[in-house]
Amino acid sequence: MDNESAIAALGALAQGTRLDVFRLLVQHEPNGVAAGEIARQLDVPQNTMSAHLGILARAGLVRFERQSRSIIYRADLDGLRALTLFLVKDCCAGNAELCAPLVAELAPCC
Template sequence: MENESAITALGALAQGTRLDGFRLLVRHEPDGLAAGEIARQLEVPQNTMSAHLGILARAGLVRAERHSRSIIYRADLDGLRAVMLFLVKDCCEGSAELCAPLVAELAPCC
């Protein structure tokens, strides 16, 4: 991942509604949620939520799939992984023992 891609992804998450929407989608993996359901759960107008989802999609953090008349959004876990790895790639100048607590905190969730 290049700096610009990381900046785009982090910038997309640097807004409350988008961060809440992304976290909601992560909780609903692998099924995802319809755009209208995301808006309803976050109590955001649908057109506003669509704009936020578009920003997250362009940042590589969510994917959209059309199912009949609905668009189902899913967290792009590969995109999330790329951002996370970018952030910790140079962790502690290669001293694995210093990064072990960080890795331990991340490991139980998955």
């Protein structure tokens, strides 16, 4: 990941509704959630939700696929992993034991 991609991802998450969407999608991995259901659960108009989902997709944080008449959105965990690794790549000046608590906190879910 490069600086520009990281800025796009962080910028996409720096808005309350988009952060809520991303967290909702992470909770529903690996099945995903239909766009309309996301809008209903977060009480956001569908056209507004569509714009938010587009921003998250362009930032590499969500992916989607059409299933019949629905579009199913999923968190892009590879995108999240890339962003996280980018942020901590040079963690602790190469002193691995200083990063151990961070790694341990991330490990249970991943």
